[in-house]
Amino acid sequence: MAGKPVLHYFNARGRMESIRWLLATAGVEFEEKFIDTPEDLEKLRKGGDLMFEQVPMVEIDGMKLVQTRAIINYISTKYDLYGKDMKERALIDMYSEAIYDLTEMIGQLVLCPPDQKEAKVALTKDRAKTRYLPAFEKVLKSHGQDYLVGNRLSRVDIHLLELLLYVEELDSSLLAPFPQLKALKTRLSSLPNVKKFLQPGSQRKPPLDAKTLEEARKIFKF
Numbered sequence: 001m002a003g004k005p006v007l008h009y010f011n012a013r014g015r016m017e018s019i020r021w022l023l024a025t026a027g028v029e030f031e032e033k034f035i036d037t038p039e040d041l042e043k044l045r046k047g048g049d050l051m052f053e054q055v056p057m058v059e060i061d062g063m064k065l066v067q068t069r070a071i072i073n074y075i076s077t078k079y080d081l082y083g084k085d086m087k088e089r090a091l092i093d094m095y096s097e098a099i100y101d102l103t104e105m106i107g108q109l110v111l112c113p114p115d116q117k118e119a120k121v122a123l124t125k126d127r128a129k130t131r132y133l134p135a136f137e138k139v140l141k142s143h144g145q146d147y148l149v150g151n152r153l154s155r156v157d158i159h160l161l162e163l164l165l166y167v168e169e170l171d172s173s174l175l176a177p178f179p180q181l182k183a184l185k186t187r188l189s190s191l192p193n194v195k196k197f198l199q200p201g202s203q204r205k206p207p208l209d210a211k212t213l214e215e216a217r218k219i220f221k222f
């Protein structure tokens with residue numbers, strides 16, 4: 001039997017978190033090797049394990065995969081979370097890209113200079129409220145099904161749940177006008193593997209605090 005996938009990343013959400021979410025939802029146990037220092041990253045680079053000298057890197061099925069979207073595609077295909085045909089995959093890709101856009105906007109807020117923070121937070125909330133959340137609410141309302149695509153769980157549902165949790169962290173009132181999204185969140189949260197991942201003590205990572213951000217800056221030099 002193949003061993004557990006091994007995830008190489010900083011001990012924080014970042015680009016690895018949606019990979020953690022997918023594996024956890026698929027019920028796949030995984031190991032994490034954290035990059036805690038610039039030397040840890042250098043060691044991986046020198047060992048030739050990072051094709052483009054970057055993480056995330058995931059050891060899975062005898063491969064050392066890099067590039068977040070490639071890793072996500074592989075895991076989604078392997079665990080049947082990527083639709084049943086080309087058209088479903090096109091929708092899953094299209095919705096996922098929009099989810100990544102808003103997730104990225106929210107993730108960037110922590111890096112925002114203090115004098116721009118208020119405006120950026122306001123813009124991000126506005127984009128959530130008027131652009132992204134209404135679009136997904138409309139999809140769910142239009143077909144009346146339990147999942148976004150093909151009436152069964154796919155990676156896009158998991159990405160959306162992750163995003164909805166970040167949106168709530170930003171402002172817990174933002175989901176109020178979207179009953180379909182709230183129902184989806186409740187439904188997905190009660191799936192046994194998701195429920196487990198949402199429990200304290202799981203491999204899910206908390207929001208980035210100032211100290212962790214400083215450590216990340218030193219390692220990744222941004």
Ligand SMILES: N[C@@H](CCC(=O)N[C@@H](CS)C(=O)NCC(=O)O)C(=O)O
Nearest residue numbers: 014015053054055056067068069220
């Ligand atoms: N396109 C890549 C970007 C990866 C990336 O920028 N990783 C950062 C950490 S989150 C990194 O390794 N930075 C160090 C560097 O680029 O030298 C992906 O999606 O995986």
